Amino acid sequence: xxxxxxxxxxxxxxxxxxxxxxxxxxxxxxxxxxxxxxxxxxxxxxxxxxxxxxxxxxxxxxxxxxxxxxxxxxxxxxxxxxxx
Amino acid sequence: xxxxxxxxxxxxxxxxxxxxxxxxxxxxxxxxxxxxxxxxxxxxxxxxxxxxxxxxxxxxxxxxxxxxxxxxxxxxxxxxxxxxxxxxxxxxxxxxxxxxxxxxxxxxxxxxxxxxxxxxxxxxxxxxxxxxxxxxxxxxxxxxxxxxxxxxxxxxxxxxxxxxxxxxxxxxxxxxxxxxxxxxxxxxxxxxxxxxxxxxxxxxxxxxxxxxxxxxxxxxxxxxxxxxxxxxxxxxxxxxxxxxxxxxxxxxxxxxxxxxxxxxxxxxxxxxxxxxxxxxxxxxxxxxxxxxxxxxxxxxxxxxxxxxxxxxxxxxxxxxxxxxxxxxxxxxxxxxxxxxxxxxxxxxxxxxxxx
Amino acid sequence: xxxxxxxxxxxxxxxxxxxxxxxxxxxxxxxxxxxxxxxxxxxxxxxxxxxxxxxxxxxxxxxxxxxxxxxxxxxxxxxxxxxxxxxxxxxxxxxxxxxxxxxxxxxxxxxxxxxxxxxxxxxxxxxxxxxxxxxxxxxxxxxxxxxxxxxxxxxxxxxxxxxxxxxxxxxxxxxxxxxxxxxxxxxxxxxxxxxxxxxxxxxxxxxxxxxxxxxxxxxxxxxxxxxxxxxxxxxxxxxxxxxxxxxxxxxxxxxxxxxxxxxxxxxxxxxxxxxxxxxxxxxxxxxxxxxxxxxxxxxxxxxxxxxxxxxxxxxxxxxxxxxxxxxxxxxxxxxxxxxxxxxxxxxxxxxxxxxxxxxxxx
Numbered sequence: 015x016x017x018x019x020x021x022x023x024x025x026x027x028x029x030x031x032x033x034x035x036x037x038x039x040x041x042x043x044x045x046x047x048x049x050x051x052x053x054x055x056x057x058x059x060x061x062x063x064x065x066x067x068x069x070x071x072x073x074x075x076x077x078x079x080x081x082x083x084x085x086x087x088x089x090x091x092x093x094x095x096x097x098x
Numbered sequence: 099x100x101x102x103x104x105x106x107x108x109x110x111x112x113x114x115x116x117x118x119x120x121x122x123x124x125x126x127x128x129x130x131x132x133x134x135x136x137x138x139x140x141x142x143x144x145x146x147x148x149x150x151x152x153x154x155x156x157x158x159x160x161x162x163x164x165x166x167x168x169x170x171x172x173x174x175x176x177x178x179x180x181x182x183x184x185x186x187x188x189x190x191x192x193x194x195x196x197x198x199x200x201x202x203x204x205x206x207x208x209x210x211x212x213x214x215x216x217x218x219x220x221x222x223x224x225x226x227x228x229x230x231x232x233x234x235x236x237x238x239x240x241x242x243x244x245x246x247x248x249x250x251x252x253x254x255x256x257x258x259x260x261x262x263x264x265x266x267x268x269x270x271x272x273x274x275x276x277x278x279x280x281x282x283x284x285x286x287x288x289x290x291x292x293x294x295x296x297x298x299x300x301x302x303x304x305x306x307x308x309x310x311x312x313x314x315x316x317x318x319x320x321x322x323x324x325x326x327x328x329x330x331x332x333x334x335x336x337x338x339x340x341x342x343x344x345x346x347x348x349x350x351x352x353x354x355x356x357x358x359x360x361x362x363x364x365x366x367x368x369x370x371x372x373x374x375x376x377x378x379x380x381x382x383x384x385x386x387x388x389x390x391x392x393x394x395x396x397x398x399x400x401x402x403x404x405x406x407x408x409x410x411x412x413x414x415x416x417x418x419x420x421x422x423x424x425x426x427x428x429x430x431x432x433x434x435x436x437x438x439x440x441x442x443x444x445x446x447x448x449x450x451x452x453x
Numbered sequence: 454x455x456x457x458x459x460x461x462x463x464x465x466x467x468x469x470x471x472x473x474x475x476x477x478x479x480x481x482x483x484x485x486x487x488x489x490x491x492x493x494x495x496x497x498x499x500x501x502x503x504x505x506x507x508x509x510x511x512x513x514x515x516x517x518x519x520x521x522x523x524x525x526x527x528x529x530x531x532x533x534x535x536x537x538x539x540x541x542x543x544x545x546x547x548x549x550x551x552x553x554x555x556x557x558x559x560x561x562x563x564x565x566x567x568x569x570x571x572x573x574x575x576x577x578x579x580x581x582x583x584x585x586x587x588x589x590x591x592x593x594x595x596x597x598x599x600x601x602x603x604x605x606x607x608x609x610x611x612x613x614x615x616x617x618x619x620x621x622x623x624x625x626x627x628x629x630x631x632x633x634x635x636x637x638x639x640x641x642x643x644x645x646x647x648x649x650x651x652x653x654x655x656x657x658x659x660x661x662x663x664x665x666x667x668x669x670x671x672x673x674x675x676x677x678x679x680x681x682x683x684x685x686x687x688x689x690x691x692x693x694x695x696x697x698x699x700x701x702x703x704x705x706x707x708x709x710x711x712x713x714x715x716x717x718x719x720x721x722x723x724x725x726x727x728x729x730x731x732x733x734x735x736x737x738x739x740x741x742x743x744x745x746x747x748x749x750x751x752x753x754x755x756x757x758x759x760x761x762x763x764x765x766x767x768x769x770x771x772x773x774x775x776x777x778x779x780x781x782x783x784x785x786x787x788x789x790x791x792x793x794x795x796x797x798x799x800x801x802x803x804x805x806x807x808x809x810x811x812x813x814x815x
Contacts, residue, residue, distance in 0.1 A: 016489025016514075016595060016647045016673060017452055019375045020454060030609040032602070039376050041369030044306040047572060047602050050712040059454050061650055061703050062376070064452050064542070064592075065305075065570025066599035069650040069709050075702040076456045080465075083680060087468045304569045377569065378543075435466045435675050437498020439811035445790035446556075449543025450569045452596055453488050453517055453800055 018063035020071050123218045128248030141224050145231040150242040158242030166267040168203035173260045181300040183311030187229035192316045194263035195237045199318040200334040202273040203265030209243040211260040216251045237316035275352035277332040283399035284419035287390040287412045291370040294384030308369050313388035320411045327405035328398035335391045340444045341383040346429045347443045354426045359419035362434040378451035383444045460674035469679045480506040481689050482638045487645035488515035493673045495811035510774030516591045517544045517800035520620040521726035525550040526758040532558045532565050540574035541589040543567045547799045551761040571603035578615040587749045590617040595647040598712045601719045604747045618749040625656045626736035632664040641685035642668040646700040653708025657696045665694045672700040729769025766795035771804050778808040
């Protein structure tokens with residue numbers, strides 16, 4: 015259900031009126047469908063599953079998660095239930 | 099007036115009249131008659147000549163060899179025939195040289211049998227023969243006997259090659275999977291999965307592109323360097339079909355030991371890892387055609403590793419694990435986060451997955 | 454994106470594991486719904502590193518495992534027909550039907566092809582106008598958009614020879630089925646990150662509240678999983694039942710609205726049989742009637758098939774987290790990846806397969 019990997023958008027184009035992209039998976043490139051991410055731009059990162067982009071991958075959120083986890087390890091009391 | 103140059107061509111049954119077919123292989127090329135001889139002279143002998151082949155017998159006669167002999171045979175079926183980094187010719191010579199060399203033997207002679215599909219381009223055949231000649235020269239082996247058969251269109255997938263290799267085993271050489279012993283160090287001569295990914299990309303079915311090249315290469319000189327530095331090496335084996343994981347399992351079972359690997363020490367190219375992540379493959383199960391597993395006593399591990407690193411085919415060599423006594427017949431992987439898992443043999447074929 | 458390497462960082466993972474050890478005060482049973490989570494946990498050996506009080510049970514989030522036997526048999530029947538090119542994800546190739554599997558159909562001469570993406574199947578249809586191309590469209594909400602895109606693309610190309618055989622299932626009804634079962638032991642839940650990247654997690658607070666089960670949406674790197682487990686344990690210790698997001702770099706509360714709209718346009722909910730579990734109402738999706746031309750069940754008249762499941766296989770109990778694979782008498786002996794009796798041993802992320810391949814049987 016879940017094999018999705020990060021990929022960087024190198025090019026965006028139309029194929030039979032469907033929004034497609036050329037994706038770089040770290041030295042390996044492949045085509046994927048970008049139809050449900052109209053806001054995606056060249057240079058953005060997405061999660062690709064079975065040749066389809068599920069959603070954008072946010073570097074900012076990734077950094078925030080890591081900072082919050084780092085803080086958690088230092089602080090003794092709980093951070094509460096609002097999540098990271 | 100009819101001459102050899104204006105005779106009509108025929109499809110179907112073999113015509114006894116020798117026709118000139120320059121572009122593609124036809125049934126007549128496999129009949130053993132003049133056409134076969136012309137093909138042999140024009141394509142095979144042109145690139146593969148040596149005194150033994152030059153005797154032009156049905157057999158190759160070699161000078162006497164005293165001592166034990168290592169013999170290995172292999173058949174090669176691969177799609178596509180030409181891939182980044184090599185072709186079926188280089189693959190067949192390298193594969194057989196390596197199979198002989200892992201016993202510690204010095205590979206000396208190779209034979210090659212070709213089964214060619216009717217319609218196969220002669221130019222492709224020539225390219226493959228040239229490749230075999232180059233690889234044989236690189237390895238220092240001679241091709242001393244060959245055979246050509248032609249199968250009807252559709253009965254063979256373009257070209258199958260069988261190669262047999264013969265090598266001389268120096269005295270006191272005791273190398274084999276059964277000799278892996280607790281306390282030994284496990285080394286690998288370089289990055290894993292290159293050949294598997296290069297061929298998969300070249301096939302085109304999965305639609306991805308990459309710059310990865312096959313690592314196909316004859317390894318007998320590298321092995322020579324390893325054995326000079328580490329004369330008490332216990333095991334040499336190339337992780338071909340089934341990859342590192344399957345091959346190590348074979349060794350663990352042969353020697354009734356446990357082989358414990360450290361995941362973050364195993365060298366895998368970034369692009370190979372990316373392709374594997376995307377498809378759901380594990381690089382440890384991909385085929386390698388130019389890599390060597392080396393299992394040596396701890397005392398010689400440093401020397402063996404250094405010998406590999408100094409050799410052009412061992413630049414990314416690394417120590418990846420150790421041999422222990424238990425749990426015997428098993429390969430275990432220690433993960434970078436401190437956990438562990440079993441590394442089993444490949445069951446069936448690796449297929450791209452969504453789960 | 455270099456920062457992603459940090460989610461595999463051993464130091465961070467160990468630090469968070471220590472935090473879990475300090476937080477836990479009694480035993481808890483936590484379910485990971487998704488086979489990909491199971492696979493990652495076993496791949497990294499995480500299950501060994503958790504404190505013994507935490508028991509992880511594995512849920513039915515493996516679309517390969519839960520595809521009903523009848524549908525597998527229909528796939529086999531269609532694939533065996535001449536003039537059909539049957540395309541499928543690699544996962545389904547060795548799933549046993551009542552008799553054989555797609556791999557045997559291929560070996561017997563059937564034109565069965567493995568593809569990486571449903572869109573590759575459309576290409577095959579375009580290149581083979583004289584053949585009927587069928588794609589075995591299995592999956593949870595993660596895969597549904599890709600599956601539907603194949604129909605959209607085929608329509609755009611005006612292809613008349615393409616259809617999909619659907620086995621689309623949804624997570625929330627499965628969660629209800631597991632948590633609502635009288636035998637349920639699950640107290641905390643790790644929700645599936647990639648399902649939620651499409652659907653968001655707006656459907657889950659209601660489920661969390663109904664069964665008083667805290668949840669965390671997790672990704673698949675070791676740090677993601679450990680973070681999700683920590684958050685869930687923390688909630689369990691406190692007695693709360695919120696839904697938290699431990700995969701915020703990809704998942705938002707609403708999810709991908711554009712993808713959800715697409716799914717709604719092409720699919721409608723339906724009842725689905727889950728192999729080994731039984732009927733879960735409204736747990737699946739099927740193509741809306743206006744797209745029936747692309748529905749392989751409509752195009753191919755495959756008669757009601759007499760299905761025959763292995764009598765020894767306990768996949769159903771494993772999928773609901775009621776038994777572990779090593780509690781099955783056939784595990785590793787009669788049933789193994791080369792000769793699987795049930796789908797959980799075939800699928801790369803099936804629980805039995807993961808245990809067979811990774812779990813230390815010492």
